[in-house]
Amino acid sequence: xxxxxxxxxxxxxxxxxxxxxxxxxxxxxxxxxxxxxxxxxxxxxxxxxxxxxxxxxxxxxxxxxxxxxxxxxxxxxxxxxxxxxxxxxxxxxxxxxxxxxxxxxxxxxxxxxxxxxxxxxxxxxxxxxxxxxxxxxxxxxxxxxxxxxxxxxxxxxxxxxxxxxxxxxxxxxxxxxxxxxxxxxxxxxxxxxxxxxxxxxxxxxxxxxxxxxxxxxxxxxxxxxxxxxxxxxxxxxxxxxxxxxxxxxxxxxxxxxxxxxxxxxxxxxxxxxx
Amino acid sequence: xxxxxxxxxxxxxxxxxxxxxxxxxxxxxxxxxxxxxxxxxxxxxxxxxxxxxxxxxxxxxxxxxxxxxxxxxxxxxxxxxxxxxxxxxxxxxxxxxxxxxxxxxxxxxxxxxxxxxxxxxxxxxxxxxxxxxxxxxxxxxxxxxxxxxxxxxxxxxxxxxxxxxxxxxxxxxxxxxxxxxxxxxxxxxxxxxxxxxx
Numbered sequence: 001x002x003x004x005x006x007x008x009x010x011x012x013x014x015x016x017x018x019x020x021x022x023x024x025x026x027x028x029x030x031x032x033x034x035x036x037x038x039x040x041x042x043x044x045x046x047x048x049x050x051x052x053x054x055x056x057x058x059x060x061x062x063x064x065x066x067x068x069x070x071x072x073x074x075x076x077x078x079x080x081x082x083x084x085x086x087x088x089x090x091x092x093x094x095x096x097x098x099x100x101x102x103x104x105x106x107x108x109x110x111x112x113x114x115x116x117x118x119x120x121x122x123x124x125x126x127x128x129x130x131x132x133x134x135x136x137x138x139x140x141x142x143x144x145x146x147x148x149x150x151x152x153x154x155x156x157x158x159x160x161x162x163x164x165x166x167x168x169x170x171x172x173x174x175x176x177x178x179x180x181x182x183x184x185x186x187x188x189x190x191x192x193x194x195x196x197x198x199x200x201x202x203x204x205x206x207x208x209x210x211x212x213x214x215x216x217x218x219x220x221x222x223x224x225x226x227x228x229x230x231x232x233x234x235x236x237x238x239x240x241x242x243x244x245x246x247x248x249x250x251x252x253x254x255x256x257x258x259x260x261x262x263x264x265x266x267x268x269x270x271x272x273x274x
Numbered sequence: 275x276x277x278x279x280x281x282x283x284x285x286x287x288x289x290x291x292x293x294x295x296x297x298x299x300x301x302x303x304x305x306x307x308x309x310x311x312x313x314x315x316x317x318x319x320x321x322x323x324x325x326x327x328x329x330x331x332x333x334x335x336x337x338x339x340x341x342x343x344x345x346x347x348x349x350x351x352x353x354x355x356x357x358x359x360x361x362x363x364x365x366x367x368x369x370x371x372x373x374x375x376x377x378x379x380x381x382x383x384x385x386x387x388x389x390x391x392x393x394x395x396x397x398x399x400x401x402x403x404x405x406x407x408x409x410x411x412x413x414x415x416x417x418x419x420x421x422x423x424x425x426x427x428x429x430x431x432x433x434x435x436x437x438x439x440x441x442x443x444x445x446x447x448x449x450x451x452x453x454x455x456x457x458x459x460x461x462x463x464x465x466x467x468x469x470x471x472x
Contacts, residue, residue, distance in 0.1 A: 008452060011459035012437055015427060017451075019436035042354060047463045049358030051431055052365075053405075053412035055319040061332060064318075065310055068336050072303055072343060 001029055006037055014044035167248060169270035174198055177229065179268045181248065188237040197229035197267060200252060206267065207257045208233070211247040220248070222257035247271045291356040298346035306343050313357060314339070315405070317364040324368035324432050325375065334371055338364040369434040408469055415465040423458035426451055 001009075009026045012018040018026060030041070163186045169179035179194040192208070200206055208220040218241050225231045237245070250268035251261050297305030314335060321334035341363050349359050416424055429440045441451040 007460070008456045011456045012452060014459065015430045015455060017430040017435070017437040017440065017455055019438055043463055044459055045354055046358055047459060047466055048431065049354065049361045050408075050412050050466055050469060051416070051427070051462075052316050052320040052323070052361055053409045054416040055316075055323050057315045057319040057409070058322070060314045060318045060335065064332055064335050065307070065314070068310065068339050068343075069303065069307070071336070071340060072306065076301060076303075 006033075007040065010037070010041045010044050014041065014048045165272065167270045167272050169194075169248065169250070169268040171250065171266045171268040173252075173265050173267045177268060179250070179270065181270065183237075183272070188239070188242045190233070190235040190237060192233040192235065194223075194225065194231045194233070194250070194268065195229065197225050197231075197250075199227075199229065200224065203255050204252050205255055205257060206250055207253040207261075208235075209249050209251065209261060210237075210241055210245050211249060212241065212244040213246040214244070216244075217249075217261055219257060219259065222253070245272050292351060295346050295349050295351075295356065298343060306339065309342065309356075309360070310339055313360050316357070316361060320361060320364045320432075321368040321371075324365065324434075325372050327375070330371055330375060331368070334364060334368045338367050341367070365431070372434070411469060412466065415462050418465065419458050419461060423454045423461070426454040427458045427462075430455060 006029075009018060009022060013023070013026055030038075033041070163184065165181075165183040165185055167181035167183065169181065171177060174197055177194070177196040177198070179192060182191045183189070184191075197206060205222050205224060207222045210218040210220050212218065218238070221233055221235055223231055223233060248270055249266045251263060251266060253262055294305045294309055298309070317338050318331060318335045321331035321338070322328065325331050325334065338360070342360055349356065353359075354362075419427070425444070426440055429435045429443060430437070435443060437451050437455065438448060440446075440455075441448045444451070446454075
């Protein structure tokens with residue numbers, strides 16, 4: 001661009017009259033303009049800015065500055081009230097002093113504790129239900145035992161009265177065996193408990209005998225025992241025999257019993273009235 | 275023509291104006307007050323000349339200094355004087371307002387009243403005297419221009435018309451308008467050489 005063209009365009013550009021393709025071309029040229037060309041343009045722009053000094057300038061109304069300063073003051077007050085949006089303060093918990101508690105990450109611990117508490121509560125609830133069930137069962141058992149106790153007490157009362165005789169049995173054939181007879185003399189009933197008798201052979205049974213004062217042997221009962229050699233017998237004494245009973249004995253007899261003892265090997269024997 | 279030695283008498287030290295800009299950036303209201311006292315007269319004159327309506331011109335004055343307050347950080351001293359920057363802002367705001375109002379004063383009927391009032395806005399006697407002298411120099415320079423050149427410059431500057439629009443408005447060839455504007459600008463530059471930089 002020659003000097004004359006540049007000066008013309010610069011003058012028009014400085015007063016903002018350049019337009020169209022010339023404006024675009026000049027602005028593009030300015031990107032590579034020399035220092036001298038840039039200085040010339042700046043001078044022309046300064047000249048343009050001085051043109052208003054030639055204008056008649058009436059007194060500026062005083063209230064205009066008041067309006068301007070009021071707007072500025074309002075803005076400054078708003079900026080003081082409104083926190084700066086770009087500044088986001090990061091919250092840092094204040095630590096008064098070091099604590100070993102700070103070493104832990106409490107979030108997972110609290111979560112685990114909550115879970116453990118929930119599980120424990122569930123277990124306790126389940127156990128409580130079981131305990132309640134067991135309590136009901138125990139209460140039922142207590143009731144049954146109470147009833148049994150009443151029955152046993154009645155039985156004991158029946159056995160141990162002022163009219164009850166007690167007979168203890170033992171024998172040489174079975175040294176560990178023993179027997180107890182509670183004789184209700186009022187009703188002439190025996191309640192007999194036998195313990196630790198050896199198991200009877202398959203072709204034999206135990207048989208209980210009344211032995212009278214005149215040495216008569218009267219069969220009282222053929223019985224067996226459980227696996228532990230135990231049995232309980234309730235026997236109503238014959239009216240014609242009861243007043244004469246002097247002793248009682250147990251022998252091992254053929255299967256089904258015998259009208260008379262077949263041997264004198266007493267497994268149990270006890271004296272009545274002793 | 276006034277004495278060209280006025281440059282040495284300028285109360286507006288460029289470093290002082292840069293400090294004012296820095297204070298504006300720091301939200302110093304006193305700096306804005308100083309700038310307002312210094313340049314509100316010319317800003318008001320430009321606005322009133324362009325718009326022609328006192329009320330709208332007053333709004334432009336307030337809006338122009340508000341923009342200076344808000345955009346002080348955008349000022350680039352290497353691209354011109356602070357006064358030029360402020361006047362350019364005022365001119366742009368006034369032309370924007372004019373386009374909105376759509377009531378432009380008749381270009382051909384309006385010319386700078388070279389016999390108008392001098393600057394009296396400032397309380398600082400030294401500053402007022404300097405501005406008065408400077409204003410007189412510019413008025414004389416404008417008055418020395420041939421009427422056709424001055425008219426072309428004023429249509430472009432105060433009415434915001436491009437060279438093509440000026441040519442159309444005046445009914446002259448575009449080349450003729452280009453020449454008038456170029457010659458007018460060259461003569462002003464020559465006559466205002468003593469004022470540049472202040």
